[in-house]
């Protein structure tokens with residue numbers, strides 16, 4: 001509770017703090033004025049009406065009107081102060097939470113679901129804002145009305161005021177019981193909102209896959225469950241919270257009856273004036289209203305407090321990756337070295353994702369990484385720009401431990417194109433400038449050329465072409481090329497492609513690799529599912545279940561390594577050449593081509609195309625289908641099986657026009 005208030009105070013700074021204080025003062029004055037009205041009313045009845053003093057009645061009546069108008073003016077002033085203070089608080093909280101999330105490392109992000117972060121940034125902060133703007137007034141008025149009401153009631157008649165001593169403790173106990181029951185429900189309520197947001201978010205981002213798999217009904221069921229879950233918790237929460245209303249109403253009636261009963265007999269005995277009894281009844285009403293206010297605001301604040309804690313959790317989360325006191329600010333070279341590196345995503349995980357990996361990648365060389373699904377390829381390369389820290393061992397870049405660098409400098413030197421490429425809403429230029437805000441148009445166009453994005457740039461409106469929301473206006477293959485171009489604009493010392501060319505047709509894939517190989521002095525690390533994509537590499541690392549299974553040149557691996565040979569064979573054996581010779585001939589072509597035409601020589605490109613059956617007269621129909629099927633893969637059919645199926649299908653079409661295919 002204390003930490004929640006501290007958080008609110010910290011974010012209520014400057015003029016907003018002044019507005020909040022002014023709001024409190026204004027409400028206090030307004031409430032005091034309001035409390036004075038029953039005193040005037042009692043005077044009118046006892047002295048004005050009883051003595052038939054019309055002048056007194058008019059005078060007191062005018063004072064009452066003036067006080068009411070003043071109270072109204074103060075009420076309006078309060079609304080202005082409170083809304084501005086609440087808005088300021090919410091803006092400041094949103095800014096802080098956003099800044100905190102920006103500082104998060106991948107490991108921090110793994111702890112929070114995206115939907116939960118979105119709910120905390122939106123719903124939770126709105127709950128706090130609303131509680132502040134609507135709860136502030138009753139929060140001040142309630143206690144003031146209660147205390148002053150009791151004081152005035154006691155001033156009128158202390159004996160009669162004893163009724164409150166009976167009713168108030170009963171009410172306080174009932175309220176405490178309701179609050180105890182409701183508090184945990186509010187947290188469950190916000191978690192149910194998280195779940196609903198999560199389902200919605202997944203549904204909307206994967207809408208193409210949902211439609212492609214005709215899973216609308218299934219998704220509707222999942223949404224229905226989340227929606228019903230929220231409805232159930234809401235009903236339970238608010239069903240319990242509203243219990244306070246009938247409770248307070250009943251107490252009000254009981255108090256009124258008791259006051260009338262005792263007060264009435266006191267009037268008959270001549271110990272109390274009728275005006276005094278009327279005035280006392282007004283205070284009963286005021287006190288009971290104040291109690292309803294207090295109970296409502298209490299529940300409102302309890303809900304807001306849950307949200308304050310949820311927001312506070314995000315603000316208290318510290319980035320996992322520690323920065324050294326005196327970091328290295330320049331990456332001297334693009335060399336990478338893994339020394340006995342082990343890694344796991346969560347410290348509590350049972351098994352390492354990478355185990356004792358040692359690997360040397362000299363600056364300016366090209367390493368291909370191959371391995372089965374889940375073998376740890378992505379995990380390995382993510383350690384280079386320090387997206388995660390190794391659990392044990394060291395990762396060295398440019399001869400220094402990555403933990404010794406300033407993180408921004410390290411990441412500037414490492415360009416990584418991830419598996420799931422993301423473009424942002426805006427133009428091509430705006431997206432490419434993410435790589436380097438200082439880049440000229442010539443540099444952007446050059447990067448597009450290297451990434452083979454120049455082929456379609458004119459069709460999408462050149463550098464000024466609008467990519468639509470989240471880059472939705474381009475195909476999967478075009479998206480990949482633009483993402484590659486964006487990374488090239490950065491001019492990094494190390495370039496990492498994490499299966500980043502999967503949506504490119506083979507000819508473009510080969511062309512991009514040839515272009516990349518022509519960049520001087522850059523260390524190239526390419527993770528690929530297609531073996532042809534890494535046959536030109538200086539070395540290939542084969543990962544198997546988190547272990548470095550083999551590391552050698554592609555040619556030597558082809559001769560000696562069973563896993564490499566198996567992957568190679570499984571991808572190559574589809575094709576049999578035109579004249580009926582078997583796939584070994586094609587393999588030999590690839591091998592010769594790959595070894596001989598190291599680092600992007602044109603020969604490699606040709607050999608590769610030959611191996612794929614494309615050079616033997618593959619029609620654009622085949623490539624088109626391949627593109628289309630891979631495009632579908634990008635749209636959500638993202639399983640290895642579908643990709644292989646697509647591949648096989650594309651090659652099958654190839655066979656109709658050129659070679660003959662199996663499989």
Ligand SMILES: Nc1ncnc2c1ncn2[C@@H]1O[C@H](COP(=O)(O)OP(=O)(O)OP(=O)(O)O)[C@@H](O)[C@H]1O
Nearest residue numbers: 110345346353371372373374375376377378379380
């Ligand atoms: N954020 C994460 N949190 C926990 N475990 C993860 C996370 N990302 C990956 N893993 C696990 O780590 C292991 C290695 O995953 P990784 O993504 O490195 O494999 P990969 O070889 O790149 O696979 P693929 O070829 O399918 O992309 C897998 O078992 C995976 O389930």
